[in-house]
Amino acid sequence: MFQITVSDPTKIGDPVRGHVVYTVRTKTTSPHYRRGDFSVLRRFSDFLWLYEQLTANNPGVIVPPVPDKHAFGRFQEQFIETRRAALQRCLTKITAHPILQLDPDLRLFLESDSFASDIKNRRVAPETSTSSGGLLSSWTGPRYVEQDEWFDQRKAYLDHLEGHLKSLSKSLDIASKARLDMAAAVGDVAEAAQTLADSELGAAMCAALGRLADLARREKSAGEAQATADVSQLLNLSDEYVRFIGSVRLAFASRVRAYHAWQAALKEVTRVRQVRDKARLQGRPAGPGGISMAEQVEAERRMTETSNDFEAQSKLVKAEFARFERERVDEFRRTLSANLDGQIARQRDLVTAWEDYHAMLLKMVQRSQAQQQQQQGA
Missing domain, CATH: 1.20.1270.60 (Arfaptin homology (AH) domain/BAR domain)
Structure with missing residues (x-):
């Protein structure tokens, strides 16, 4: 139903405040999308936004995780390739999930050509364990x-497995x-x-x-x-x-x-x-x-x-x-x-x-x- 590829990582800006953008291409037979084959440009922070939104929108659902943040070495070729592959696996698993694949924020992420402005009109997801605030709140609740x-x-079992x-x-x-x-x-x-x-x-x-x-x-x-x-x-x-x-x-x-x-x-x-x-x-x-x-x-x-x-x-x-x-x-x-x-x-x-x-x-x-x-x- 979905075929997702994350490719063509491109460095934008200087090494200090720059970032990498990826081409996310989607092929789908889902009737919820305007076209069956389309692509957009997304940066790593956009993937983080998607993960937080999906977690907030779907309580009880186990959302496939995105890679961890890294402040250093994020422009090295091997690191970029490893992150690209991980992001592709993440999106593939999300779109294969029967609940998550219907989420409107996923549809926005995959096909919006004005993503930066569109997400400003979306509600802000509550903090999750990807930030220290969300983790502390779970301890002090x-x-x-x-x-x-x-x-x-x-x-x-999870503690043992981890x-x-x-x-x-x-x-x-x-x-x-x-x-x-x-x-x-x-x-x-x-x-x-x-x-x-x-x-x-x-x-x-x-x-x-x-x-x-x-x-x-x-x-x-x-x-x-x-x-x-x-x-x-x-x-x-x-x-x-x-x-x-x-x-x-x-x-x-x-x-x-x-x-x-x-x-x-x-x-x-x-x-x-x-x-x-x-x-x-x-x-x-x-x-x-x-x-x-x-x-x-x-x-x-x-x-x-x-x-x-x-x-x-x-x-x-x-x-x-x-x-x-x-x-x-x-x-x-x-x-x-x-x-x-x-x-x-x-x-x-x-x-x-x-x-x-x-x-x-x-x-x-x-x-x-x-x-x-x-x-x-x-």
Whole structure:
């Protein structure tokens, strides 16, 4: 239904106050859009705006996260490419979500040609955990005692999962750096072998050393490619799901806010009923300073509405968590499979190259032995 590409990152302005703009191209069959193929220019702060709006508009929904902010190194080529790929994955997941793909702010983000002025007319989303204010507000809000054991279990599970993902990210970072160091060392071997191949050591020996230098260069390239794949596939995915856990916690927090809204409405109904009962016992009709029957009905309606909202969000969060788990397992399986396939293919090519090299050396030795035997016979 949607095909999203984020491409052509372009640096705008100076290194201090500049920014990068991306071309976001959308192909869709959705009837909610004016065209089926269109593109717009967006900067990173626009993606942040979208994430905050979607989180505010859809309480209980786990919104795919955008990459973290970085004050330094944001104009480096590798960083820009990593962020571009992460933004594309984020939009792809958002547009694949059955609830989020219908959000009007997503439609505004994807197709507005006057986005900067259009968002000024939109309401400002409340603070989320992407800022310190939102995080502190979640700590200092009304105390909540969980009544559903399912949520306590999932919160503990998320803490455990987050710790494992952070450990995985750290290990992958160490492993990729070690691969690069090994590749650099193999590159030194290639240079040394090539230097010897260019010297006066005889045609056969120079040929053997030249092939060895080529093999070492291939080993170096394979090591660098594997290190890059470990980072771009596994490390970035692990970091992304650490951020995803933050989005899950936001969905949990929206349910808690719904509970507090319900309790506030319940207290208001209790207060209204007490005031009206007291007035009735005193024989005072509801006058200008009292509470009318209509106000009591409205308070009770609000209580029923917030109670239903809390129950609906509880069911939605559970369904969203199941979706999150299913997609996480599938994505890690696909990514790990692709990484291993690439690694196996590179190693298979190297094994074949080394076998060919061994066969070449064997022929050289056999030829040399044959020549020695002929000389001895003569």
